[in-house]
Amino acid sequence: MLRLQGINLIIGTIVLFIALHLTFAPEHHTVRTTGSTLLGGISFLLMTFSVVLATRLEIFEEMFGGLDRMYQVHRVAGTFTAVFALVHFFSIPKELPPGVDPVLNSTFPSAQIGMASMVLLVIGLFVALNRKISYSRWRNPHKVMALVYILVIGHFMNAPGIFFERFSASGILLIVAALTGTVALVYTMFGMNKRTAMSFTIEAVNSLERATEVVLKPVGNMLKFKPGQFAFVEIQGKDWSEPHPFTISSAPNEDRLRFTMKVLGDWTRKVREELKPGGEVIVRGPYGRFDASKTGCRRQVWVAGGIGLTPFLSKLRAMEDDDDREIHFAYAARNKEEAIFLGELEAVAATRDNITLYPLFSDEGDFARIDVAKKRLPGGLTDYEYFICGPKPMVEGLMKDLKTEGVKRKAIHVEAFEFR
Numbered sequence: 001m002l003r004l005q006g007i008n009l010i011i012g013t014i015v016l017f018i019a020l021h022l023t024f025a026p027e028h029h030t031v032r033t034t035g036s037t038l039l040g041g042i043s044f045l046l047m048t049f050s051v052v053l054a055t056r057l058e059i060f061e062e063m064f065g066g067l068d069r070m071y072q073v074h075r076v077a078g079t080f081t082a083v084f085a086l087v088h089f090f091s092i093p094k095e096l097p098p099g100v101d102p103v104l105n106s107t108f109p110s111a112q113i114g115m116a117s118m119v120l121l122v123i124g125l126f127v128a129l130n131r132k133i134s135y136s137r138w139r140n141p142h143k144v145m146a147l148v149y150i151l152v153i154g155h156f157m158n159a160p161g162i163f164f165e166r167f168s169a170s171g172i173l174l175i176v177a178a179l180t181g182t183v184a185l186v187y188t189m190f191g192m193n194k195r196t197a198m199s200f201t202i203e204a205v206n207s208l209e210r211a212t213e214v215v216l217k218p219v220g221n222m223l224k225f226k227p228g229q230f231a232f233v234e235i236q237g238k239d240w241s242e243p244h245p246f247t248i249s250s251a252p253n254e255d256r257l258r259f260t261m262k263v264l265g266d267w268t269r270k271v272r273e274e275l276k277p278g279g280e281v282i283v284r285g286p287y288g289r290f291d292a293s294k295t296g297c298r299r300q301v302w303v304a305g306g307i308g309l310t311p312f313l314s315k316l317r318a319m320e321d322d323d324d325r326e327i328h329f330a331y332a333a334r335n336k337e338e339a340i341f342l343g344e345l346e347a348v349a350a351t352r353d354n355i356t357l358y359p360l361f362s363d364e365g366d367f368a369r370i371d372v373a374k375k376r377l378p379g380g381l382t383d384y385e386y387f388i389c390g391p392k393p394m395v396e397g398l399m400k401d402l403k404t405e406g407v408k409r410k411a412i413h414v415e416a417f418e419f420r
């Protein structure tokens with residue numbers, strides 16, 4: 001769930017910037033100039049937050065509620081960056097006021113740099129938001145945003161003083177943001193991946209119904225993680241391209257790391273068809289906050305749709321004997337054949353009093369829906385805390401209906417299997 005702490009930090013910083021910008025506006029600035037540079041400054045601050053969130057640092061996961069949420073905020077902040085930048089561009093006066101010396105007022109082509117960065121920003125945003133462009137095609141061009149960020153810093157640090165005073169109170173705030181963002185950029189490009197990388201060898205590649213289980217043996221230390229967390233898996237070797245995120249489906253106390261990968265596109269198909277034991281894999285993580293153990297509510301409903309089972313597999317495999325939570329676990333799949341690991345789930349549910357398993361097969365007309373939950377759950381819907389992972393329509397439908405039934409948003413935890 002998205003935590004407000006991070007959002008409040010963003011809003012607080014922007015409000016501080018607005019207050020400083022309006023309170024200490026230089027006398028020679030016109031209202032139009034002040035307003036336009038205000039929008040430009042907000043745009044830059046949003047871009048800085050986007051850059052900082054891309055570092056994947058744990059402290060921000062805490063503040064925003066997990067890496068998937070951080071990437072969602074990163075995307076929204078990026079979109080608003082472009083919107084504010086465009087309004088800033090169209091509203092800034094294009095001419096210096098009469099009598100102002102252009103040489104004294106400009107040491108560098110600030111306007112041209114600003115224009116170049118804005119064009120790149122808008123193209124970059126279009127590419128990022130266009131879901132028809134595949135992740136692997138989008139990933140490298142997206143790195144151009146780092147250049148855009150540096151260009152924007154160049155733009156406002158060289159802006160004519162008649163438009164923007166860089167050493168004013170709000171200007172200094174932007175400089176601090178620029179320094180923070182630059183450090184974040186350098187870290188993301190050169191430090192982030194090294195810091196979290198752990199090496200594994202492929203021990204087994206098991207074919208399941210429309211999915212593949214990859215079992216990894218650590219080369220050195222085992223990755224420490226909590227059930228429900230995910231990691232980036234990067235298969236070493238030619239043509240394996242970029243890292244892909246997968247939830248860890250083994251338990252933290254196992255001596256092997258297991259991922260269950262549904263065949264969805266080129267990469268996951270290649271895993272199924274070509275991956276062989278013996279190769280090297282770099283795993284980066286863990287990330288995510290889909291943790292059902294910390295919550296205060298002992299009555300929980302888990303809903304897994306298809307491959308959304310993976311975080312729950314880890315939770316079940318890690319469950320202590322004396323766990324006293326009352327868990328109602330709905331596992332929705334098209335049919336019994338596609339319900340991977342159903343046998344294991346049934347075996348666990350048969351030996352534990354605290355777990356009730358509800359396999360739901362859509363081919364038989366059984367869906368993960370609120371009317372089904374109402375019929376089968378003991379007590380009222382508001383007595384439970386919900387953990388949901390699965391296809392977007394299922395997750396969104398359940399969330400909407402649960403809220404209509406009076407379940408509080410903070411009692412609903414969802415894991416999104418997508419960043420874009």
Ligand SMILES: Cc1cc2nc3c(=O)[nH]c(=O)nc-3n(C[C@H](O)[C@H](O)[C@H](O)COP(=O)(O)OP(=O)(O)OC[C@H]3O[C@@H](n4cnc5c(N)ncnc54)[C@H](O)[C@@H]3O)c2cc1C
Nearest residue numbers: 135243244245246247260261262265266267268310417418
């Ligand atoms: C937090 C998280 C946990 C996940 N856990 C699991 C899991 O346990 N099991 C499982 O089967 N799938 C999981 N996924 C989904 C999995 O990452 C994608 O299905 C896989 O990367 C698809 O790659 P592809 O090239 O075969 O398919 P494509 O058809 O290229 O992509 C399918 C979808 O995956 C996204 N995607 C593709 N490549 C990447 C990438 N490198 N990084 C991020 N997203 C990408 C695309 O944007 C698209 O939405 C998870 C995703 C996320 C974000």
